[in-house]
Amino acid sequence: MEIDPARLSHAERYKLMIGCIVPRPIAWVSTLSPDGRPNLAPFSFFAGVGATPMTLLFCPANNDSGNEKDSLRNARPPGQGGSGQFVVNVVSHDLARRMAACAEPLPYGQSEWDLAGLTSEPSARVQPARVAGSPAAFECVTRSVTSLAPGVPGGANIVVGEVVHVYVRDGVVNERMHTDAAALDAVGRLGGQGYCTVRDRFELPMGRAALGG
Ligand SMILES: Cc1cc2nc3c(=O)[nH]c(=O)nc-3n(C[C@H](O)[C@H](O)[C@H](O)COP(=O)(O)O)c2cc1C
Structure with missing residues (x-):
């Protein structure tokens, strides 16, 4: 099938992306409103950017009203x-259910x-708190927002x-x-309501050596 994204609806493009770009790591993002109210939500359009400076990105889409x-x-x-x-908290398997609950659309300021x-x-260096029990947390200062x-x-x-x-x-x-991947026990997001663990792993060297022989 050949697909022109311009001919698809937003919902179709979204389904295609979340079904084919898998597995996706999940950033469980803790923030504070300027008047100090805490917020926590998961985002799987999430990636590392680079190690120098140590940067990462996540992609919060506008809501259905465009806000x-x-x-x-x-x-x-x-x-x-x-x-x-x-703060980006890593989601371990034991926290998956509570992470998904945080996708509930609550009125601004409700926790x-x-x-x-x-x-x-x-947190050690930023105001938003980290999630107790999350195996790893990245405390971040916003460098840029692109809309x-x-x-x-x-x-x-x-x-x-x-x-x-x-x-x-x-x-x-x-x-x-x-990192001990088994100890981190991170989960990833798939299409629909699907998730995966990182419990089935294999190793490969880079380059020609990957071909063996
Ligand atoms: C596992 C998971 C991953 C998600 N990834 C994204 C994402 O990458 N971008 C996005 O806009 N919403 C994503 N969502 C939906 C948001 O978490 C949801 O809209 C949430 O209510 C946003 O909260 P906020 O308005 O407090 O920021 C995801 C939800 C789940 C459960």
């Missing part, structure tokens, strides 16, 4: 009406932390954050910064 989601409003730099900071029965731990379709329902936005502090639970990373 910005709370996480985006809060993560915007202070000059753009936000708090300019956020997903209470809804999902989550406990916060203070590709302002005001459009489902319009795409990119938030780039510089990581200013990393929390990793003891036993998950060794002194050489090698």
